Amino acid sequence: xxxxxxxxxxxxxxxxxxxxxxxxxxxxxxxxxxxxxxxxxxxxxxxxxxxxxxxxxxxxxxxxxxxxxxxxxxxxxxxxxxxxxxxxxxxxxxxxxxxxxxxxxxxxxxxxxxxxxxxxxxxxxxxxxxxxxxxxxxxxxxxxxxxxxxxxxxxxxxxxxxxxxxxxxxxxxxxxxxxxxxxxxxxxxxxxxxxxxxxxxxxxxxxxxxxxxxxxxxxxxxxxxxxxxxxxxxxxxxxxxxxxxxxxxxxxxxxxxxxxxxxxxxxxxxxxxxxxxxxxxxxxxxxxxxxxxxxxxxxxxxxxxxxxxxx
Amino acid sequence: xxxxxxxxxxxxxxxxxxxxxxxxxxxxxxxxxxxxxxxxxxxxxxxxxxxxxxxxxxxxxxxxxxxxxxxxxxxxxxxxxxxxxxxxxxxxxxxxxxxxxxxxxxxxxxxxxxxxxxxxxxxxxxxxxxxxxxxxxxxxxxxxxxxxxxxxxxxxxxxxxxxxxxxxxxxxxxxxxxxxxxxxxxxxxxxxxxxxxxxxxxxxxxxxxxxxxxxxxxxxxxxxxxxxxxxxxxxxxxxxxxxxxxxxxxxxxxxxxxxxxxxxxxxxxxx
Numbered sequence: 001x002x003x004x005x006x007x008x009x010x011x012x013x014x015x016x017x018x019x020x021x022x023x024x025x026x027x028x029x030x031x032x033x034x035x036x037x038x039x040x041x042x043x044x045x046x047x048x049x050x051x052x053x054x055x056x057x058x059x060x061x062x063x064x065x066x067x068x069x070x071x072x073x074x075x076x077x078x079x080x081x082x083x084x085x086x087x088x089x090x091x092x093x094x095x096x097x098x099x100x101x102x103x104x105x106x107x108x109x110x111x112x113x114x115x116x117x118x119x120x121x122x123x124x125x126x127x128x129x130x131x132x133x134x135x136x137x138x139x140x141x142x143x144x145x146x147x148x149x150x151x152x153x154x155x156x157x158x159x160x161x162x163x164x165x166x167x168x169x170x171x172x173x174x175x176x177x178x179x180x181x182x183x184x185x186x187x188x189x190x191x192x193x194x195x196x197x198x199x200x201x202x203x204x205x206x207x208x209x210x211x212x213x214x215x216x217x218x219x220x221x222x223x224x225x226x227x228x229x230x231x232x233x234x235x236x237x238x239x240x241x242x243x244x245x246x247x248x249x250x251x252x253x254x255x256x257x258x259x260x261x262x263x264x265x266x267x268x269x270x271x272x273x274x275x276x277x278x279x280x281x282x283x284x285x286x287x288x289x290x291x292x293x294x295x296x297x298x299x300x301x302x303x304x305x306x307x308x309x310x311x
Numbered sequence: 312x313x314x315x316x317x318x319x320x321x322x323x324x325x326x327x328x329x330x331x332x333x334x335x336x337x338x339x340x341x342x343x344x345x346x347x348x349x350x351x352x353x354x355x356x357x358x359x360x361x362x363x364x365x366x367x368x369x370x371x372x373x374x375x376x377x378x379x380x381x382x383x384x385x386x387x388x389x390x391x392x393x394x395x396x397x398x399x400x401x402x403x404x405x406x407x408x409x410x411x412x413x414x415x416x417x418x419x420x421x422x423x424x425x426x427x428x429x430x431x432x433x434x435x436x437x438x439x440x441x442x443x444x445x446x447x448x449x450x451x452x453x454x455x456x457x458x459x460x461x462x463x464x465x466x467x468x469x470x471x472x473x474x475x476x477x478x479x480x481x482x483x484x485x486x487x488x489x490x491x492x493x494x495x496x497x498x499x500x501x502x503x504x505x506x507x508x509x510x511x512x513x514x515x516x517x518x519x520x521x522x523x524x525x526x527x528x529x530x531x532x533x534x535x536x537x538x539x540x541x542x543x544x545x546x547x548x549x550x551x552x553x554x555x556x557x558x559x560x561x562x563x564x565x566x567x568x569x570x571x572x573x574x575x576x577x578x579x580x581x582x
Contacts, residue, residue, distance in 0.1 A: 032486055036402035037409075039395040040417065040457060047454035048420050051431035058430075065434075114321060127565050128326050131333060133575070134560040136515035138532050139553045142539055143336055146546050152348035154335060154355065161352045189329070193572050194580050235579050242422055249517050253539055268426040273522065278430055285427040292422050 052289070059283035064276050076283035086284060088260075089267040090291075092176055096263065097244045099180045100187070101237055107184075108191030108236075109229075115192075116199040129189045137186065141253030144182045175259040182250050191236050198232040199225070245292050264288050336557070339550040340364055347547055364551035372534065374552060381530040381556075383445055385513035388452040392509050393502070395453070396460035401490065403461070404468035405476075414465065418577070420458045425518050433522060443525045451519050456509045459577065463508070466578030467501025468494070504570045511560055531556050 020028070026035040059076050063069035080086055115125065132140070147154045148169045156166040169178040202225070210220045248265045251257055257266040268288060272281030338356065339347065346358040368374050399417070402408045432451065433442070441447030471494055479493045480486075495502075520530040535556065538549040564571060572580050 027487065029486065033402045033406040033408045036398040037413070040399035040461060041413075043395065043454055043457055044417065044420055047428070047432075047451070048423060050435070051428040054431035054434075055427055111321075111325065114318065119318070123568070125322060125326065127568055129329055130564050130568060130571050131561055132329060133571060134511050134515075134564045135333070135557050136517065136532060136560065138515070138517040138536060139336075139557055140332075142535065142549055143332060143553065145539070146339070146544070146549075147332060147335060152350075157350045157352065157355075160350065185328070185332070190572070190575060194576060197572055197580050232580060235576055239576060246424055246426075248425075252517070252521075252536060265424065265426045268424075269429070269518075272426075272430045273433075281430060285424065285430070289424050289427045292424055293419075297419065297422075 055282040055285050055289075057282075058279050059286050061279045063278045065278055069279065072279070076280050077287075079280065080283055080287060085262065086267060089262045089264050092260075092262065093245060093247070093264040095176065096180055096183070096247060097241055099177070100183050100244055101240050103180075103184050104188055104191040104240065105233060105236060108188060109195055111188075111192045112195035112199055115196055126193070130193065132186045133189050135186070137249035138252055140186060141182065141250045143253075144178075144250075145254045148178065170255065170259060172259040175255055175261045179247075179250055179254065179261055182254075183244070183247065187240065191240070194232055194236055195229060198229050202228055241295060242292070245288075245295070333557075333561070336550050336553050339546060340554040342547065344547070364547040368548050368551050372548070373529070374531070374534065374555075377529050377531040377534045378556070380445065380524075380528050381514060381532070384448050384452065384528070384530065385510050387445070388449045388456070388513045389506050389509040391449065392453045392456045392460050393506055396457050396464055396505075397502075399457075399461045400464035400468055401494070403465050404471075405473070414462070417458045418462050425455075429519070429522055436523065442523055443527050443529075445528045448520065448523055448528055448530075451523070452513045452516065455516075456512055459512075460505050460509055462577050463505045463574060464498070464501060467498045467505075470501075471497050500570075504567065504574055507563055507567060507570075508574045511563055514560065 025031055058069065060071060060073060061069035062072045062075070115122070148156075148167075150156060150166065150168045150170065155169075159166060169175070206224060207220065210224060215223075246265055247263050248269070251261060251263065251266050255261045257263075257270060262270075264284075265288070268281055268284045271277050271284055275281075341360040341362070341364070342358055343361045343363055346354055349355075349358070403414050428451075436442045436447050439447075441450075475497070476489050476493060479489045484492065515532070516530075517532045517536070520533050521536065524530060524533060531552065535549055535552045538545040538552070567574075
């Protein structure tokens with residue numbers, strides 16, 4: 001490229017005469033933007049493409065970490081379709097997804113509407129409500145296991161003290177809801193404050209106009225507030241789905257996948273790291289990856305558009 | 312008046328539900344065996360505080376070394392993540408490199424299920440002897456956070472007007488100087504917020520720490536999880552350890568109030 005350029009004269013000639021070093025090329029105005037991306041792209045390629053290809057490869061094999069993998073074709077996937085445990089885990093994950101998102105949105109919206117005003121101590125309320133968000137889910141699961149224990153948990157002590165019957169929250173029929181409850185407890189502040197941020201940014205004059213026109217509060221809420229909050233609700237749904245599909249830590253300190261609470265990531269983990277059935281575990285991982293992608297990609301594109309800088 | 316009462320009843324109720332479990336950690340941590348499972352509500356709060364749990368935790372378990380491991384991994388991991396994602400985010404924000412597609416690809420890796428990555432990396436790390444090392448865990452954490460950090464920083468970079476940089480370049484600054492002297496100081500808050508989010512993510516991470524570390528690089532969360540199970544659950548020790556471990560995250564949550572929502576929504580909601 002350089003040899004084709006016309007010979008330079010003047011003060012620049014000296015600099016251009018020699019071949020630019022690699023460093024100069026990398027930091028030149030033309031290539032600098034790509035140079036800056038090198039670490040990111042290298043890391044992503046190694047840590048994402050490699051496990052993906054690896055998992056796809058082993059999902060067609062039978063391998064138990066010892067000896068040579070044997071090629072079994074689609075056997076693992078065929079087994080998966082008829083594996084009741086896997087299908088149940090899948091269903092439960094969807095259940096958790098729907099329950100958590102619906103409750104978080106519903107209660108979150110209620111709280112956001114309640115707190116959408118200036119009141120004394122609002123900073124304290126906000127600060128205290130946000131506390132659970134950043135605490136390690138694992139530690140919270142250990143804690144909940146203690147609080148909700150049937151025999152010596154604090155909750156049952158309280159219930160007994162006020163004359164109510166003890167609750168067995170870990171029996172198989174409701175343990176999954178307990179897990180949902182734990183997750184909702186931690187993430188309720190998230191939806192609440194996203195929606196509150198939305199409510200605070202709504203234009204006041206529109207609501208003023210609606211009030212002057214004599215629109216009822218319910219009508220205003222349904223026709224004005226909700227539509228304007230839709231983009232934020234979308235963001236909550238997308239992000240929460242993404243995180244909820246990957247629910248693992250809350251199970252670890254509590255049921256460990258027992259009493260009908262085995263979720264998608266847990267069964268994948270158990271198959272690979274407890275039963276050492278790498279081939280089958282890889283097939284599960286690939287399916288769960290594909291489902292996540294299918295579920296999130298569409299919503300995510302939408303989200304990206306919203307996040308793009310508004311210039 | 313009634314409305315006001317309703318407002319405060321609900322608010323206080325919500326706050327109690329939110330704070331009580333966290334307070335329970337700190338109460339239990341100072342309880343002796345006798346008070347641990349007491350059914351009497353008065354003894355929930357009024358008991359003879361003891362440091363017994365902490366003493367046993369520090370004396371008989373590797374609590375400090377494990378906490379140090381967590382600290383090393385999260386601090387070094389955050390530094391590396393920030394270095395890589397700062398560069399990438401700048402490139403995306405200034406030149407729209409790759410026309411948005413590369414940025415989208417980058418962000419979508421955040422959806423990548425950890426369970427998919429676990430097996431291949433386990434085998435790979437075992438081969439390279441990276442299991443149970445700080446280095447191995449740091450590498451993984453950097454990978455899991457880099458997309459998030461890049462995207463968050465991208466948002467902050469976009470808030471710096473291009474004109475500022477152009478003016479500086481007209482004044483004879485090189486690209487590197489502009490970055491170092493003009494842009495870098497301007498996105499200070501963004502840098503701080505992004506780092507804290509990475510730090511806390513790494514501080515809290517459990518799945519990979521649990522699978523990939525055993526002794527030398529065992530993180531504090533893995534130690535705490537080991538108090539569960541076996542014949543007896545050691546709640547006193549567990550809460551004592553948790554009380555110390557979650558303290559930084561609680562402090563961060565309190566002081567970053569304004570930025571938590573922005574961070575958690577990848578910058579989509581300013582909060």
